Amino acid sequence: MGEKKNVLLVGGGGVGAIGALNLEAGGLAAVTAVLRSNYQVVKDDGFEIHSCDHGVLKGWRPTQVVSKVPNVKEENLPAFDYIVCATKNIPDVPPTVVDIISPAVTPSHTVIVLIQNGLNIEKPIFAAFPQNIVLSGVSMIGSNETKLGFIQHDEVDEIIISAFENPNLETAVQVAAAEDFVRAYSAAGKCKCSHDANVGFVRWRKLVYNACINPVSAITDLDSGRLQIADGAADTLLRPAMEEIRAAAKVFGHDLPAEVIQKTITVDPVDMYLPPSMLGDVRKGNFIEFENLLGEPLRDGTAKGVPMPTLTVLYNLCKAIQWRNKQLKGLIEIPPKKDYTTSPH
């Protein structure tokens, strides 16, 4: 075994912490984790992890824990072989992913791994780093940080790695990088990490959930269980939205079988009452990832002439909800309220 891969992890929540654990446990990678809200807790006491794949770990830390993305050039650090992004991706609220990772990227060298949902997330990365390899990570993990530094990991870390197609680089090099990453991630044998060359198919298939169940759930405040039993919600909202995704995917050459729809609607058991991530965000007053999950497939599909009336309305409602949160958080200023009540005579 050669030298360990030098990995920077950005985002140490439920997904990122288990990713760091798999990479470190395999012995092929040394992880520097950039943490934000949980930095002090993890720095002092490490993570406490209750994992269906790894058992219980207390006081666990990756090789290094830092509070901000290091500036490789200014700090004269060794180049990172991989930067793994396991944060949310919200391009309509700065800073963008490019803004965040830029100081740590070594052009033509660092492989950037986006364990993030949605479509076209590679485009701004390629625009900023045209000579770098960018990998797609589509994760089916069930893992949450239930309090700072405490990771509850209930569903196996299944993750599909693919290379986004960088037209400036040889395909073989990109595929090799994907396979290399899978090797490092899987080395401990405690996850289901695989390579799938058909990145488009993998991502469009995930959109059947993400572009449909996520927004309907966020808008109606119904979790994935209630959406299955609520009066007409699956038939009048989820199914039409999912058929629109299938139709758009088809235009892009990805033939999602019809069964995907029923399978996706029932992927979480009813009596789990699992809130999809976007509903979790709305409940916490956080920004939602609607642009990549919903906006991009909608724009791509409608640009090709696919009728997407359900997703159009869902998208515009999500946009209004995002605006509301931006305004509430002071990112948008509005005219002061004027008193229009009748004063007592």
Place this chain on the structure above:
Amino acid sequence: MGEKKNVLLVGGGGVGAIGALNLEAGGLAAVTAVLRSNYQVVKDDGFEIHSCDHGVLKGWRPTQVVSKVPNVKEENLPAFDYIVCATKNIPDVPPTVVDIISPAVTPSHTVIVLIQNGLNIEKPIFAAFPQNIVLSGVSMIGSNETKLGFIQHDEVDEIIISAFENPNLETAVQVAAAEDFVRAYSAAGKCKCSHDANVGFVRWRKLVYNACINPVSAITDLDSGRLQIADGAADTLLRPAMEEIRAAAKVFGHDLPAEVIQKTITVDPVDMYLPPSMLGDVRKGNFIEFENLLGEPLRDGTAKGVPMPTLTVLYNLCKAIQWRNKQLKGLIEIPPKKDYTTSPH
């Protein structure tokens, strides 16, 4: 002046209390008000009313205040000439309007006045009382009960009365009843109550607000001011929804001018930040009036072949939100939650 009209008012909130005041102030009617939440307060101390039309009144009461709809037959009471319903109309949550008023209706005599929004609200009334006159009241008042028994009335009591067309009765009798009611309501000269024979036009025009601004606002938690300035909300949600209402209205012979749309979007000043009634209901966890405001025009329009994709999605989202509230209030039972978390090893 002959004997006063015997009026039963059901619903003594912001709209009903001012209605009772106008009817009593004019001297042509004696009002028995059926109150619920504010019954005891009003019984004891009367209403406190701060009104742009009537000034400040403290301790005001209609002729009679009761806590439930009287049973005219059983209690051997004189027949009511009018029953004025100023409650919300939520046909999907019992009791229905027919259930509520039945004990007080004298067949072939009582004129039932529905000061309620939406389409087809007369149908269940005609089905139950085929020989009675039913009047439409479309109110543009701004009046709210800000605490029990306290009415803040800020916008003039403008109300349009029409007869719903009962095919079992002569048109002239129905129109005369509408004009009679307008006379009694207007006698004090402190409101803008008028008769308009074109009930369909009046009701469809109001739907431009009620079927569009109400649901979008309720779904996005944006008031009527924020909806005017939020990123794309007016152009991508309100306008398309309103154009669908215009198209449906046209099929039913009601030609709403194009300007209605801009006028309706801006009817409340931005810096008033007025929450439409349906948003108010969602914020309070109340049921929403989406079936008559949105479901009926959608069903009528689509039955005639009008494409209504925006309203279809809004309707199905409202239905899901109503289901959520029914479930929260215990009207619907769901399977108990099962614990799917990994127990610590």
